[in-house]
Amino acid sequence: MSENYNLSKLRTRLKKQIEQAVPEARIDYCLTCGLCASGCPASGIEDMDPRKFLRYLVLGQDDIILQTNWIYSCSLCQRCKYACPMGIDVGRLVYEVKGMRPVEDRPKNLQKSCDLQKAGNSTGIPNDDFVWVVGDILEEIHETEPEWSDLKAPMDKVGAKFYLNQNAKEPTVEPEEMVPLWKILHAVGIDWTYSSKWWDGANYCLFTGDPEDWELTTRLQAETVDDLGCTTYINTE
Ligand code: SF4
Ligand code: SF4
Known part of the structure; x- marks a missing residue:
């Protein structure tokens, strides 16, 4: 018997955590259009960009999100927020993930x-x-x-x-x-x-x-x- 796979019901741990901390996260509103990635100065660094960041989050790829140092390339410039047709502030979500990383595991120079x-x-x-x-x-x-x-x-x-x-x-x-x-x-x-x-x-x-x-x-x-x-x-x- 095939099982219906409803993404909106796929509540992952990290996604839940971020949504609790940032009530205006609107993660499920993402259309995957890529406009955020097109204007992001950190796009392509460590093979990541804001659109991918959101997809990994929605699909429960918590390990990738928690391990990538790409988050420290995000300057919180908010270009993604102003480009996004759904008003998603990806930088704000990235900021939340930065703070989850134990101090000893963050880029040492930073x-x-x-x-x-x-x-x-x-x-x-x-x-x-x-x-x-x-x-x-x-x-x-x-x-x-x-x-x-x-x-x-x-x-x-x-x-x-x-x-x-x-x-x-x-x-x-x-x-x-x-x-x-x-x-x-x-x-x-x-x-x-x-x-x-x-x-x-x-x-x-x-x-x-x-x-x-x-x-x-x-x-x-x-x-x-x-x-x-x-x-x-x-x-x-
Ligand atoms: S806030 Fe971060 S993710 Fe958004 S465009 Fe700027 S650098 Fe990219
Ligand atoms: S611009 Fe907004 S809707 Fe489009 S991929 Fe980025 S976060 Fe999703």
């Missing part, structure tokens, strides 16, 4: 960057080093480019209008890359400042899947901006 960021910045260099590098590069510009002798790179300037953060790799690996933005801000007369306390613009904790870590790093940065009394936050990342 988790390490997030852990370091919770303590200050994702490279782990002392804040004093950042302050020193900024001062050193500024001094070099003053010496070698006389037309920029009045260039500034303010640090902890209370009441500056704009707070600026920095990709942490720049002061550590390619500090001269910080200078073009200083020049632009200077040329247009922007009143800005760095913070010596929280200057890293990346937010790796957005990608690990732990909402508490994401909230912590976002809040610490926001508090830094508020403490300085800056009214506008320029995120360079």
Whole structure:
């Protein structure tokens, strides 16, 4: 006797778990049209894309979903959500799966960057080093480019209008890359400042899947901006 195989009744463990955590998941609405995959910057990485991710979920291929590192290629950009005719936010579902992976099984560099960021910045260099590098590069510009002798790179300037953060790799690996933005801000007369306390613009904790870590790093940065009394936050990342 043949058995009717009704996909909508095939409630897998992982799918159920995600639907409980994300009531608006709408997983069963998927038409398999592939529009999400066509615009996803992570499509094809590790032979995965958002459409496949959903199919594996619907078909109960939990092992594949739980094991693929593709989920860490998802930047939560939401292109899939805006492309999807059924309004499915695949990135939101991917985020949920990221958080299910035990910390010790996540990509080590990503988790390490997030852990370091919770303590200050994702490279782990002392804040004093950042302050020193900024001062050193500024001094070099003053010496070698006389037309920029009045260039500034303010640090902890209370009441500056704009707070600026920095990709942490720049002061550590390619500090001269910080200078073009200083020049632009200077040329247009922007009143800005760095913070010596929280200057890293990346937010790796957005990608690990732990909402508490994401909230912590976002809040610490926001508090830094508020403490300085800056009214506008320029995120360079
Ligand atoms: S949110 Fe993730 S899955 Fe969706 S388009 Fe962006 S990278 Fe792709
Ligand atoms: S765009 Fe939406 S309906 Fe189409 S495959 Fe992707 S999730 Fe499914």
